[in-house]
Amino acid sequence: MELIAANRAISEKLETFLENNKDVKRDLLLEKGYVVEFNGTIEGCFVIDSVDEDIYWLKQLYVTKSAATSLPVLLESILALAKEKQARQLFVHSHQPMVDVLLEALQFSPQKENAFVANHPDNKGNWWTYNVS
Numbered sequence: 411m412e413l414i415a416a417n418r419a420i421s422e423k424l425e426t427f428l429e430n431n432k433d434v435k436r437d438l439l440l441e442k443g444y445v446v447e448f449n450g451t452i453e454g455c456f457v458i459d460s461v462d463e464d465i466y467w468l469k470q471l472y473v474t475k476s477a478a479t480s481l482p483v484l485l486e487s488i489l490a491l492a493k494e495k496q497a498r499q500l501f502v503h504s505h506q507p508m509v510d511v512l513l514e515a516l517q518f519s520p521q522k523e524n525a526f527v528a529n530h531p532d533n534k535g536n537w538w539t540y541n542v543s
Contacts, residue, residue: 453477
């Protein structure tokens with residue numbers, strides 16, 4: 411598994427991934443995101459966006475079905491990246507029960523409310539936070 415800044419990924423691979431995964435927001439991915447390569451193929455992506463000086467938001471986390479078993483390792487790699495960025499906290503908005511289970515296993519803490527993202531339109535799902543440092 412390799413994390414690559416999306417704007418540095420090989421354009422043909424990125425285009426193929428985006429064509430097959432229409433829900434991924436291209437502009438945000440290219441501006442602030444990373445792609446995840448497995449054996450030379452892009453199988454996932456995510457955006458880690460700064461909300462405050464040392465607070466980050468993990469957005470648009472996506473992996474293909476064929477790479478889903480690698481999600482725990484990917485999340486560990488994202489936490490390492492957040493630490494490199496000197497993040498103090500990382501927030502995640504989860505839409506899937508299985509991701510909730512995984513976040514809890516990785517010692518993310520559930521949040522009762524969305525206290526850091528103003529006017530977030532999606533009220534479904536759960537907010538989680540991880541104290542990085």
